[in-house]
Amino acid sequence: xxxxxxxxxxxxxxxxxxxxxxxxxxxxxxxxxxxxxxxxxxxxxxxxxxxxxxxxxxxxxxxxxxxxxxxxxxxxxxxxxxxxxxxxxxxxxxxxxxxxxxxxxxxxxxxxxxxxxxxxxxxxxxxxxxxxxxxxxxxxxxxxxxxxxxxxxxxxxxxxxxxxxxxxxxxxxxxxxxxxxxxxxxxxxxxxxxxxxxxxxxxxxxxxxxxxxxxxxxxxxxxxxxxxxxxxxxxxxxxxxxxxxxxxxxxxxxxxxxxxxxxxxxxxxxxxxxxxxxxxxxxxxxxxxxxxxxxxxxxxxxxxxxxxxxxxxxxxxxxxxxxxxxxxxxxxxxxxxxxxxxxxxxx
Numbered sequence: 485x486x487x488x489x490x491x492x493x494x495x496x497x498x499x500x501x502x503x504x505x506x507x508x509x510x511x512x513x514x515x516x517x518x519x520x521x522x523x524x525x526x527x528x529x530x531x532x533x534x535x536x537x538x539x540x541x542x543x544x545x546x547x548x549x550x551x552x553x554x555x556x557x558x559x560x561x562x563x564x565x566x567x568x569x570x571x572x573x574x575x576x577x578x579x580x581x582x583x584x585x586x587x588x589x590x591x592x593x594x595x596x597x598x599x600x601x602x603x604x605x606x607x608x609x610x611x612x613x614x615x616x617x618x619x620x621x622x623x624x625x626x627x628x629x630x631x632x633x634x635x636x637x638x639x640x641x642x643x644x645x646x647x648x649x650x651x652x653x654x655x656x657x658x659x660x661x662x663x664x665x666x667x668x669x670x671x672x673x674x675x676x677x678x679x680x681x682x683x684x685x686x687x688x689x690x691x692x693x694x695x696x697x698x699x700x701x702x703x704x705x706x707x708x709x710x711x712x713x714x715x716x717x718x719x720x721x722x723x724x725x726x727x728x729x730x731x732x733x734x735x736x737x738x739x740x741x742x743x744x745x746x747x748x749x750x751x752x753x754x755x756x757x758x759x760x761x762x763x764x765x766x767x768x769x770x771x772x773x774x775x776x777x778x779x780x781x782x783x784x785x786x787x788x789x790x791x792x793x794x795x796x797x798x799x800x801x802x803x804x805x806x807x808x809x810x811x812x813x814x815x816x817x818x819x820x821x822x823x824x825x826x827x828x829x830x831x
Contacts, residue, residue, distance in 0.1 A: 507730045509533045514574045514616075516561050516607060517581030518554070519545030521681050522621070522674075525718050526578055526725055527554050539570040540581065549681070561603035564610070571610040576617045576729050579607050582650075586625070586773045589647035600650035601657075608661045608669075617668040619728045622655040622737060623648070624675045624714075624778055633712075634781035637673075637739055645773030655737060662735040670728040672721075675741035675780050678800065679718030680807055690715065693752060694804060697759045707770035709749035712777045714741040717795035724791045733788040741780025742793040751797075758801050 511534045517523040518538030524545065530536045531553040538550050541560040550556045559566035561581045571577065582600050583589060589596035604620070611618045625648035626641045643649045655671045662669040678690040693703050724740045746754070749765070756763035785791045795803075 511575040512573050514577040516579050519549050523580035524549035567606050567610045571614045574614050574616045578619045580621045586645045586647045590773050593646040596646050601653045604654040612665050620658045620671045622671040622673040623651040626652045629775050634779045636781045637784050668734040671737035672740045675714040693755045702764040702766040703752045705767050712745040714745045714779045715797050716741050717800040720793040727789040727791045738785040739780040739782050743782050745779035
């Protein structure tokens, strides 16, 4: 295989994506699942301008992903006493903790429900006592197989997996808590997140493809590869969370995606082009619970949050490849999104 081109182009939007100014300053902030993928990016962005706490049981995340300036509280979101302690005096909670794997939810629905639904209720109750704003990580999985594309926020929620059903319940509970108890709540329905810091068997198709491409192995595609996905970079997801933390438009949900989609086969071709090698594709059986097509209609996020995705898929992949070269050839450079951030995986 041809080596990756050292110094591959990295978009300035990616380099600056998490250093964008935010009104989230001088607050006490809790990030549940903050040792995981998105949570650790978010905690790193908030640290330095806020008092930041992370609540994580470290089953999938890692303590090394938590910045030194952040207080790590080891515990589970289903433990009310631990959550109440972590929430004491908090102004904003970013609820990222979850069982995020569709496959795990299919294998063990009760555990997925305990963490994703019961855990969310525990967080919401503690936030109600603390009078804290809640920014909830929801998911495009709530829509199942949508009737039309792009998927609007008003698309019927018809989940195809226990994970999707969990997110329907969590999303609905969060918005009901604002209607019933008056706490400010925003639900962000992430589409397919990717970026630096993903790892493990459920880290996402982009990271899995890159790992195989690096090793010169065939890329494994589940099903025929014609299924479509809207991939959104983690730096954009962090920006959406910061916008949700300060918006006046609460009590509702927002799609967080790019509004563009590719097939998995097209993604495999892009990975092959960007890595410069001859990449073979191997098809395996489709996985239960997977949706067929997905693409966000993100106009409500644009109009009410002032949020639009900045990082294109190809730019994001180029950045990931560049980081692998940096890891192979020397220390990370200034301007990278998460300089020195260890691998982790979570919502």
